[in-house]
Amino acid sequence: MKMNNLSKLMLPLGVVGIIMLLVVPIPAPLLDFLIVTNITMGMVILLTAMYVKKPLDLSIFPSLILILTLFRLGLNVASTRLVLRDGYAGEVIDAFGHFVVGSSLIIGMVIFIILVVIQFVVITNGSGRVSEVAARFTLDAMPGKQMAIDADLNAGLITDEQARNRRAAISAEADFYGAMDGASKFVKGDAIAGIIITLVNLVGGIAIGMIQNGMVIGDAVETYSLLTIGDGLVSQIPALLMSVSTGIIVTRSTAEGDLPGATSKQLSQSRSALLITGMSSIALGILPGMPKLPFFVIGALLLIVAQQVRTKERKEEEARLLEELQSAAPGPSNDTPERLIEDMRVPTLEIQLSTDLVDLVNSSSDDDLLARIRGLRRKIAFDLGIVVPPVRTRDSVELPPSTYVLKVSGVEVARGELPQGRVLALGDDLDSLPGDTVVEPVFGLAGKWVPAQMRFAAEMAGATVIDRVSVLITHLSSLVSQNAGRLLSREDVRLLTEGLKAVNPSVVEELVPSVLSLGEIQRVLQGLLREQVPIRDLGRIYEALSLKAKSTTHPETLIETARGAIAPSITARYVRDGVLRVMTIDPVFEQALLEGLRTSDEGSQVLLEQRRLDAFLRSYTTSRTAGEASGSQVVLVCAPSLRPALYTLVTLQHAEAPVMSYPEVTGSGIRIETVGVVRDVDAIAA
DSSP: OOHHHHHHHHHHHHHHHHHHHTTSOOOHHHHHHHHHHHHHHHHHHHHHHHHOSSGGGGTTHHHHHHHHHHHHHHHHHHHHHHHHHHSOOOHHHHHIIIIITTTOHHHHHHHHHHHHIIIIIIIIHHHHHHHHHHHHHHHHHHHHHHHHHHHHHHTTSSOHHHHHHHHHHHHHHHHHHHHHHHHHHHHHHHHHHHHHHHHHHHHHHHHHHHHTSOOOHHHHHHHHHHHHHHHHHHHHHHHHHHHHHHHHHHTOOSOSSOHHHHHHHHHTSOHHHHHHHHHHHHHHHHSTTSOHHHHHHHHHHHHHHHHHHHHHHHHHHHHHHHHHHHHHSOOGGGGSHHHHHHHHOOOSEEEEEEGGGGGGOOTTOTTSHHHHHHHHHHHHHHHHSOOOOOEEEEEETTSOTTEEEEEETTEEEEEEEOOTTEEEEESSOOTTSOSOEEEOTTTOOEEEEEEGGGHHHHHHTTOEEEOHHHHHHHHHHHHHHHTHHHHOOHHHHHHHHHHHHHHOHHHHHHHTTTTOOHHHHHHHHHHHHHTTOOOOOHHHHHHHHHHHTTTOOOHHHHHHHHHHHTHHHHHHTTOBTTEEEEEEEOHHHHHHHHHTEEEETTEEEEOOOHHHHHHHHHHHHHHHHHHGGGSOOOEEEEOTTTHHHHHHHHTTTOSSOOEEEHHHHHTTOOEEEEEEEEOOHHHHHO
């Protein structure tokens, strides 16, 4: 039989063997072996609980508590049978009854009572309370954590697979602490059962010794009491180990790392604390009547550790200063023309952080700012079809504290604040939370920067809580989407074209460079991205351009041709539940707009009286507000020749204003619902 199959059978066979202990008598040598196994298993689980990095790494712990509790109870039954029947229960129990307690009934009783008090009153009760609170808080925090995952997924900070893994981890955490809440009751019940079994063994043993074996009361008390106490100690020691293991597991924080490593690191972080404690210990040893050796030894050890901490801090400080000097000192090669040209180059995208926000960039974490930027670039590539240029991140001493600045081509386009030690709570009812009311920079929602330790309280108040990195990444994502056209360079177009040529060479060879140059294609793609139209379907776009460009190379005409080629994908962005909600223009008013349409190389525009243009914008705003009252986005539809000019006109007042032509909408084969009509309100009033 293979070892893998054997290991799978060991646990079921072990459980069956535990059940047999309750009914089948076993010899004393076998009982010794099982008792040693019980103590060893308790020690293994205790040390494992100390060295696991996260509580969920020992997710089988609640089941182990049940199995080992049943194992100890089975051993109690087996040992009780031997004690009462033979007056002997093996060498282990005999050793605990004579050697450990010094063959003194009083000493044995005192030690047993102390162990029971430690386990039952202190450790078991405390572990049970912590398990109950942890289970309650974990279950209460699940909705907020799920909302945070959904927010990160919608913002493109994580992939679908990462979202599934995080949801599974949250579910596993809730299941684990819920199971630990129940498993702690097993530990408590085990302690109570141990006390009852010991009392029963004591009374029953004395009665059997006097009635069946004809022993005098003194001999019966001495014989069976020592065996009972030995049996109790043998059971209580592994039970105590399991109780301590339970307490360690349920009191572990969410910090990574095992308990010994975290303890050593955190207790040695303050040299002053170690130094003062060591000096105080030596001072106590000097006092008259105090034992000098223990105080002096412990004090000296603490002073040595404090000195080692100081040496470590000095080395880290020297290494940091040396790194700063090396980066600041200009080398002989820094003045070369190549290096100067590199330094002069303006980054396409740049994030400037104040000096107190440098902690957001932590290369040792998978969830730091740089990792989130990589995830954002991947999401935008799949959403819009462009490769976002690398984002330069650097600190600036000129920025106020907690401030970040977003730049495009060296020009500041947005800035915000990320207070240290705080998270952003978004919601309608935030009066109970501390902090000044702020406006979220992307969606304009009201929120508050609350202390990070109040995250759970904010979630319980119904707020959506976002960490600082997520706020910055969401702001950057919005900025990139709004400036996608500016970010598409000529080199990007060349790379996209070469990528398409590898899979569809005929369409590329027909278009480039015989019909359109890369620069002309760049203008078309930039025009699409300016309205946040994805260019992922590059093959269909190039096919449409190759036909239209034979008759005209006017950029606006080519853009409208490309839009018509990918119209279904454009329309799908605004469809909800199979319905596209649209606004139309009054036919008379639309005819007037067509008559005022003027086309040039720079684009088309509507030349009408300012009064009538203002009337158009007022009517558009009113119809859009009424149509979006149900929560769905509304699209303005118009004649194809009017679409570019009207889009330019309405975006003067509305940053996001979808405008589509009649062919784009009707050619998609979806159900259309008209929710408003844009009219010349001044003409109607006249």
